Structure formats: structure tokens, C-alpha cells
Amino acid sequence: xxxxxxxxxxxxxxxxxxxxxxxxxxxxxxxxxxxxxxxxxxxxxxxxxxxxxxxxxxxxxxxxxxxxxxxxxxxxxxxxxxxxxxxxxxxxxxxxxxxxxxxxxxxxxxxxxxxxxxxxxxxxxxxxxxxxxxxxxxxxxxxxxxxxxxxxxxxxxxxxxxxxxxxxxxxxxxxxxxxxxxxxxxxxxxxxxxxxxxxxxxxxxxxxxxxxxxxxxxxxxxxxxxxxxxxxxxxxxxxxxxxxxxxxxxxxxxxxxxxxxxxxxxxxxxxxxxxxxxxxxxxxxxxxxxxxxxxxxxxxxxxxxxxxxxxxxxxxxxxxxxxxxxxxxxxxxxxxxxxxxxxxxxxxxxxxxxxxxxxxxxxxxxxxxxxxxxxxxxxxxxxxxxxxxxxxxxxxxxxxxxxxxxxxxxxxxxxxxxxxxxxxxxxxxxxxxxxxxxxxxxxxxxxxxxxxxxxxxxxxxxxxxxxxxxxxxxxxxxxxxxxxxxxxxxxxxxxxxxxxxxxxxxxxxxxxxxxxxxxxxxxxxxxxxxxxxxxxxxxxxxxxxxxxxxxxxxxxxxxxxxxxxxxxxxxxxxxxxxxxxxxxxxxxxxxxxxxxxxxxxxxxxxxxxxxxxxxxxxxxxxx
Amino acid sequence: xxxxxxxxxxxxxxxxxxxxxxxxxxxxxxxxxxxxxxxxxxxxxxxxxxxxxxxxxxxxxxxxxxxxxxxxxxxxxxxxxxxxxxxxxxxxxxxxxxxxxxxxxxxxxxxxxxxxxxxxxxxxxxxxxxxxxxxxxxxxxxxxxxxxxxxxxxxxxxxxxxxxxxxxxxxxxxxxxxxxxxxxxxxxxxxxxxxxxxxxxxxxxxxxxxxxxxxxxxxxxxxxxxxxxxxxxxx
Numbered sequence: 071x072x073x074x075x076x077x078x079x080x081x082x083x084x085x086x087x088x089x090x091x092x093x094x095x096x097x098x099x100x101x102x103x104x105x106x107x108x109x110x111x112x113x114x115x116x117x118x119x120x121x122x123x124x125x126x127x128x129x130x131x132x133x134x135x136x137x138x139x140x141x142x143x144x145x146x147x148x149x150x151x152x153x154x155x156x157x158x159x160x161x162x163x164x165x166x167x168x169x170x171x172x173x174x175x176x177x178x179x180x181x182x183x184x185x186x187x188x189x190x191x192x193x194x195x196x197x198x199x200x201x202x203x204x205x206x207x208x209x210x211x212x213x214x215x216x217x218x219x220x221x222x223x224x225x226x227x228x229x230x231x232x233x234x235x236x237x238x239x240x241x242x243x244x245x246x247x248x249x250x251x252x253x254x255x256x257x258x259x260x261x262x263x264x265x266x267x268x269x270x271x272x273x274x275x276x277x278x279x280x281x282x283x284x285x286x287x288x289x290x291x292x293x294x295x296x297x298x299x300x301x302x303x304x305x306x307x308x309x310x311x312x313x314x315x316x317x318x319x320x321x322x323x324x325x326x327x328x329x330x331x332x333x334x335x336x337x338x339x340x341x342x343x344x345x346x347x348x349x350x351x352x353x354x355x356x357x358x359x360x361x362x363x364x365x366x367x368x369x370x371x372x373x374x375x376x377x378x379x380x381x382x383x384x385x386x387x388x389x390x391x392x393x394x395x396x397x398x399x400x401x402x403x404x405x406x407x408x409x410x411x412x413x414x415x416x417x418x419x420x421x422x423x424x425x426x427x428x429x430x431x432x433x434x435x436x437x438x439x440x441x442x443x444x445x446x447x448x449x450x451x452x453x454x455x456x457x458x459x460x461x462x463x464x465x466x467x468x469x470x471x472x473x474x475x476x477x478x479x480x481x482x483x484x485x486x487x488x489x490x491x492x493x494x495x496x497x498x499x500x501x502x503x504x505x506x507x508x509x510x511x512x513x514x515x516x517x518x519x520x521x522x523x524x525x526x527x528x529x530x531x532x533x534x535x536x537x538x539x540x541x542x543x544x545x546x547x548x549x550x551x552x553x554x555x556x557x558x559x560x561x562x563x564x565x566x567x568x569x570x571x572x573x574x575x576x577x578x579x580x581x582x583x584x585x586x587x588x589x590x591x592x593x594x595x596x597x598x599x600x601x602x603x604x605x606x607x608x609x610x611x612x613x614x615x616x617x618x619x620x621x622x623x624x625x626x627x628x629x630x631x632x633x634x635x636x637x638x639x640x641x642x643x644x645x646x647x648x649x650x651x652x653x654x655x656x657x658x659x660x661x662x663x664x665x666x667x668x669x670x671x672x673x674x675x676x677x678x679x680x681x682x683x684x685x686x687x688x689x690x691x692x693x
Numbered sequence: 694x695x696x697x698x699x700x701x702x703x704x705x706x707x708x709x710x711x712x713x714x715x716x717x718x719x720x721x722x723x724x725x726x727x728x729x730x731x732x733x734x735x736x737x738x739x740x741x742x743x744x745x746x747x748x749x750x751x752x753x754x755x756x757x758x759x760x761x762x763x764x765x766x767x768x769x770x771x772x773x774x775x776x777x778x779x780x781x782x783x784x785x786x787x788x789x790x791x792x793x794x795x796x797x798x799x800x801x802x803x804x805x806x807x808x809x810x811x812x813x814x815x816x817x818x819x820x821x822x823x824x825x826x827x828x829x830x831x832x833x834x835x836x837x838x839x840x841x842x843x844x845x846x847x848x849x850x851x852x853x854x855x856x857x858x859x860x861x862x863x864x865x866x867x868x869x870x871x872x873x874x875x876x877x878x879x880x881x882x883x884x885x886x887x888x889x890x891x892x893x894x895x896x897x898x899x900x901x902x903x904x905x906x907x908x909x910x911x912x913x914x915x916x917x918x919x920x921x922x923x924x925x926x927x928x
Contacts, residue, residue: 074712074714077898077904081898084901090716090720095712095791097728097791381731384727385726415738415745
């Protein structure tokens with residue numbers, strides 16, 4: 071780290087918050103310089119892995135660790151990390167003309183061959199532009215030349231990146247583990263053949279899962295609605311298929327992850343226990359786009375845990391997935407992990423436990439190691455609305471699970487709800503209040519010696535945001551006024567010293583909704599908002615709604631937040647994520663009728679993913 | 694459990710350089726805790742029910758942007774049968790630490806001895822900044838050198854003169870200074886640099902960009918680790 075020998079650089083570090091964010095040097099970080107740079111240019115690929123948010127967020131993300139470890143396994147590839155600079159650092163970079171540098175070798179982003187963004191939420195879009203600009207890469211694909219990197223993006227929101235399509239050279243759909251080597255391989259092959267940028271994009275477009283947005287053109291109806299998107303040249307697929315890892319046990323796990331030197335948001339080792347979800351909650355994008363559900367076996371996971379513990383020294387282990395409680399071997403897994411974690415004082419944390427899969431015996435075992443809060447996500451306050459969203463949990467389930475939790479010593483309960491769901495009325499809000507009261511009454515009714523001493527219930531609410539590739543992709547988002555009314559109603563009704571009520575910004579919920587179901591016409595809006603100062607928008611304290619609403623003035627928000635016609639074209643219709651539009655439409659009508667759909671465990675509903683014949687699907691390895 | 698009879702205390706002397714000099718004290722503690730876990734040291738844990746912690750005692754917290762050379766840290770082990778082999782443990786620990794933190798020496802100390810932190814009396818620093826010697830000589834001419842500091846939201850002034858025990862130059866741009874540390878007469882290098890800017894004409898840039906190395910921590914008025922230094926061979 072030669073920079074540290076320069077007084078002006080040290081002075082700069084002393085003037086900013088958490089300088090270690092920008093310095094690298096963590097355990098398990100991989101720096102292949104200088105040897106890598108001695109390889110022939112034709113034989114090597116320098117990959118800039120970007121996360122468009124702060125270091126503490128990006129380093130908490132499992133995808134970054136997965137990509138980093140797989141890419142760096144290949145000796146011809148050197149993958150380095152980039153994170154978005156915080157406001158203080160960004161200001162200095164602008165004033166001093168300092169470029170965005172990689173954490174490992176301190177190389178500017180513009181010097182890389184491939185630049186890959188891992189995208190997880192729409193409010194990070196402005197940070198893509200900021201990182202490109204600070205890194206010396208032209209922000210628009212069309213302005214990049216032969217010496218500029220190829221910019222590729224993937225991640226859970228890749229199923230509709232149309233609003234940022236003009237900033238990206240390529241988009242990757244689905245599971246990336248097996249495709250990374252193909253991508254870097256195509257890059258090397260075309261480079262060694264002396265091919266240029268255009269050849270590179272053509273070569274990449276032949277890889278399954280890769281979508282080159284500049285090879286397609288979107289058209290709009292006179293009334294402003296989206297009409298269609300078509301390939302601009304022959305030989306380009308009209309529909310782009312996602313990639314899928316058939317057996318998750320064969321997908322490599324990052325068992326030697328980079329361990330940050332400073333505290334990050336999720337400061338722990340993480341294992342992805344399963345991918346996808348069998349449940350089909352109608353608001354949940356990942357629940358549909360990651361189908362079919364595929365598990366890693368307890369054996370695979372136990373082996374990985376042993377390595378993770380030895381390689382990190384972390385004091386917490388997270389079992390991550392959309393639905394960890396559904397894992398068919400969860401009890402076996404926890405019983406195998408506890409003898410490794412307990413003697414080492416490692417907390418086992420199980421996020422996203424579903425109530426109906428919560429086992430009292432297991433609760434007792436976990437409670438022995440950890441007395442933290444318990445989190446439930448009923449999402450809606452009444453059974454009627456839970457049926458509409460296909461969250462198949464009854465109040466009875468919840469009270470039963472809460473009782474065993476209270477008896478096992480839990481004293482903090484967090485409940486997640488979504489406000490503004492399709493068909494929601496005041497009765498559904500009253501249902502939230504009633505559920506909380508019933509939980510408090512339950513706690514009070516238990517004998518003192520059988521329950522925790524205190525009780526605290528956090529009611530955390532967010533506003534429903536309709537997402538592509540869900541049955542609610544046709545649904546409207548409620549108006550500003552309604553959002554405020556709902557928030558005020560609950561704030562008044564939940565006044566109890568044992569209850570904390572949290573809610574989300576109205577404004578950022580609207581912007582997120584616009585971007586989620588947006589099209590390419592939003593690219594200039596995003597660029598304008600960014601030029602006016604929008605940056606790190608997912609941070610409540612940084613989100614500048616006037617800038618966004620002024621950038622949206624001409625096009626308006628209604629075009630994007632309104633209910634869509636059943637036969638209306640979507641900007642993402644050309645992408646094949648497994649689930650079919652026909653299935654989603656049927657689900658949308660079922661939801662309006664208040665009818666539920668069984669989970670994949672209870673029978674196949676033919677969502678479209680059954681054609682992969684893997685995981686939980688008929689003919690799959692878990693069936 | 695955890696009685697003094699069953700405990701052993703291994704005092705490590707560590708150097709931190711490069712990016713690792715830019716993390717805060719809490720991060721440094723966490724870094725050691727995790728490295729010791731990776732290296733499978735039988736570290737003793739505090740017995741608080743809700744937030745048990747591994748028992749590590751750092752002699753003196755070190756600020757962000759300051760390198761160290763011989764900073765002591767005590768690792769309290771729970772090892773009733775004296776099974777832990779320190780030399781083997783050190784080899785594992787050295788492999789488990791990120792580049793930039795290096796164990797330079799060690800000794801086993803008496804668990805009943807006075808706490809490491811309570812024995813700290815001073816620390817010496819090597820501060821490199823253009824023109825620092827001249828600025829020092831201009832600033833400290835015998836009279837009081839007062840700088841203001843904010844503590845618990847109250848502003849007060851402190852005189853740095855009694856906090857400096859010894860200072861000398863190594864050429865014009867390097868100052869080696871020994872001052873008080875710990876509970877009494879603690880000398881903060883940022884306040885010293887501030888005084889050199891205010892009274893000695895040290896350039897603001899030079900002060901901000903100074904390279905600061907803590908050479909040693911003084912225990913009972915003697916540099917810690919002096920005499921026991923075993924410069925460990927690289928593994």
C-alpha cells in the first residue's frame with residue numbers, strides 16, 4: 071500500500087470517516103499484483119467487482135464473496151473490489167481529482183477489462199453512475215470506446231434493469247456461478263483474436279443468461295405505455311433465458327471469505343442453505359425469480375461450516391435463504407452445527423424463519439445459544455389479506471409459535487407488515503393492531519415463571535412495492551395520501567410502551583416503485599437526479615426526494631405506479647426467468663378472488679419452473 | 694471456572710503497519726479476537742450471561758492512523774492443565790493474522806500480577822512531518838503550551854508541557870517524543886500536532902499528513918518488552 075507513504079494521502083485519510091473502508095488489506099483478500107500484470111494481456115482478465123453502496127453494506131453481501139472467490143480461483147483472472155465512496159470521500163475525490171481505486175491493488179476502475187455490478191435494490195442506481203464517473207468510465211454504454219471496460223450487471227433485480235440499460239453493456243440473468251468462467255473465457259478468446267468492443271458484445275450475447283441491451287430497441291404506444299422490445303439485428307435471441315444451477319450442492323461456496331477489518335452491517339459468516347422458495351407469496355420477486363427451490367444438504371453445509379469457522383474466526387453464523395425454516399434437514403443441520411458453534415461461543419442466527427415451519431424443540435436448542443429477538447413476517451393483519459397475498463399463515467400459527475418463543479426465554483418480537491397491499495382496507499390495519507394486542511395478552515396470560523420477564527414487540531412496516539415477475543406486477547401502488555393515512559392510523563393505534571412502531575419513507579417507496587417497473591425512458595431521469603445530487607438513495611438520511619420528483623416532472627410517476635391492464639406489455643416480457651406470464655396472470659386473478667395457491671411442497675402449480683425438473687419440482691433431486 | 698489458578702496470561706507485543714494502522718481500537722480488539730479464534734487459542738471468556746467476551750487486555754488504545762511497534766496485549770487463557778504450547782500457538786497465530794499485524798515478541802506473565810492497563814505510565818512516538826523539529830523548538834520554550842480539548846461536551850484547556858517527558862529530533866523532519874499515557878498526563882499526538890501548528894508554525898498539511906508511529910508503551914516507567922525482545926523468525 072504505497073499510497074500510505076504519501077503525506078497528502080495520509081492527510082486525506084485523517085479527514086474522512088472510517089478510512090479503512092478504502093484501504094483493503096483484510097484477511098483473505100486476494101492481491102495478485104504484481105505477478106498478474108506480468109501475464110500477457112491476451113491471457114488475463116482484470117475484473118472490477120462493484121457494489122453500488124458503502125463498504126459496510128457491500129461487505130455484508132454474500133454475492134460479493136461468492137463472485138470474488140469464484141473469479142479469483144482462476145489464475146488468469148484477477149478480481150478486485152470497489153464500493154461506493156461515502157459523501158466525505160466523494161467530495162475529496164471530486165475536489166482533488168482522485169479516481170475510484172480498487173481495494174486490492176489500487177488500480178482505477180477505468181483500467182479494468184470487465185466491470186461487474188452486483189445489484190440488489192433499485193435505489194442504488196445513482197451509485198452505479200457515481201462509481202463509473204469517479205472510476206473514469208463513460209457512464210453511457212454508447213460513449214464507451216475500445217479502451218473502456220465492458221460493464222456488466224447482475225443480481226436479484228437484474229430481471230428488470232431497463233431503467234439503467236443505457237448505462238450497461240451487458241446484463242446477466244440468474245445464477246452466475248457456472249457462467250463466470252464462460253464470460254471471462256469469451257473475453258480472453260475475443261481479445262486474443264484481436265476483436266473489438268462490438269465483437270465482444272456479440273460474443274457475450276451467445277452465452278446463455280447474457281442480455282445485451284443495446285442490441286434491442288423498445289417502442290412505446292402513443293398514450294405513453296410500453297409497447298414492445300425487439301432485437302435490432304439477426305442472430306440475437308428474441309427471448310433471453312436465465313441461468314440456473316441445477317444442483318446447489320455442486321455450486322462452490324465462499325468458504326474463505328474476506329473478513330473486514332472494520333465492523334460491517336452483517337459481521338458474520340454466512341451459508342446459503344437453499345436457493346429459491348416454494349411458497350409463492352405474491353409480492354415477493356425473489357420468491358418467483360429464483361425458482362425452483364434447491365437445497366444444499368446438511369452434509370454439504372456442515373462441511374462448509376467447519377471451513378468457515380476455521381477461516382474467519384467470526385462469532386456469529388447466519389443460515390441464509392429466503393426461507394431457511396423450510397429446509398428439509400434443518401433440525402439435523404442445527405444439531406450438527408451446535409457442537410461446532412457452542413464451544414467456540416459462536417451464535418447461530420436463523421433469519422427469515424417462517425412461523426408455520428417453526429419447531430418448538432428446535433426453538434429450545436437455538437434459544438440455548440442465543441437470546442436475541444425473534445422475527446416474524448405475517449405481512450398483513452387479517453386472514454383475508456394474507457390469503458390475497460398468499461402468505462399462508464394463520465393467527466393460530468403465530469400465537470402458537472409466539473407461546474413457545476416466550477416460554478423459551480425470548481423477550482423481543484419483531485413483526486414485519488406491508489402497508490398498501492392490493493385490496494387493503496382499514497379492517498386490515500385494525501387486524502395488525504389486534505394481532506399485536508393478542509400477542510401481548512398471550513404473554514400476560516402465561517405464568518410468570520414460564521415466560522420472559524419483559525416483552526417488547528416491534529411492528530415494522532414498509533409500503534408495498536409492485537415488482538416485475540410477481541403476480542402483483544399488475545397491481546397499483548397506493549397514493550401518497552393513503553400512505554400517510556395508514557401510517558398515522560397505526561401510529562395512533564399502537565401507542566403502548568411495550569410496542570415500537572417503525573415505518574418507511576413515503577417518498578422513497580414511490581421512487582422505488584417507479585424504478586422497479588420502469589423502462590428505458592427512466593435512464594435520463596436517473597441521470598438527471600444523479601447530476602442534481604441524488605446518491606446513496608437507500609440511506610434515509612441521504613435520500614433527496616425533491617431532486618427525484620423534479621427529475622420525474624415531465625414523465626410523471628403515475629405512468630409507473632398505476633394498475634396495469636391484464637394484457638398490457640411489460641418492459642421485461644423478453645426475459646425468461648422460468649415463471650411464465652400466464653401463471654403470474656392466473657395468480658393475480660386468484661389473489662383478487664382471495665384464493666390461495668399451495669406451496670410447491672403440496673403439489674406443482676405449473677408456474678413454468680417445473681421445466682427445469684430440478685430441486686423441489688417434479689423429477690427434481692428433492693422431489 | 695475462570696479462577697486465577699486455571700488461567701494463564703500470554704503477553705504479546707505487536708506491530709501494526711499499512712492499512713491496519715487505520716482502524717479504530719474496537720476494530721483492533723475484534724481483529725485479535727478473531728485471529729485468536731482461528732488460531733484455536735483457549736482464550737478465557739468473561740462470564741456475563743448476556744454479552745460474554747473473550748478476555749483480552751490491551752495496554753493502551755491506539756488511535757486511527759497510528760502505527761505501533763511493540764504494543765503489549767495480554768491474552769488470558771483458560772488452561773487449567775497447562776496444555777497450551779505457546780510456541781505452537783504463536784506459529785498458528787502468526788499465520789492467522791492479516792498482513793500488517795505482526796507479533797514481535799511474547800512472554801508468559803503471572804495471572805495474579807497487577808493489570809497491564811494499570812501499569813501504563815507513558816508512551817513514545819516517532820512523528821514524521823516536514824519541519825517538525827523547528828516547530829517543536831519554537832513551541833516548547835519553557836512556558837506552558839495550552840491547547841483546548843473537548844471532553845464530555847465541555848471545553849477545557851490543557852497544558853502539554855508536563856505531559857512531555859522527553860523529546861529529540863532525528864534530523865529536521867522527525868521528532869521522537871515520550872509522554873504520559875494512560876490515566877494520568879496522557880499525551881495525545883493529535884493535540885501535540887495541533888500545538889505545533891498553532892505555536893510553532895508547523896504547516897497544517899504537514900500536521901495532517903504526519904506519519905505517526907508508537908515506538909513503545911511504558912510500563913512502570915520502562916519501555917514494555919525491553920530486554921525480552923525475541924525478534925521472531927518468519928514462519
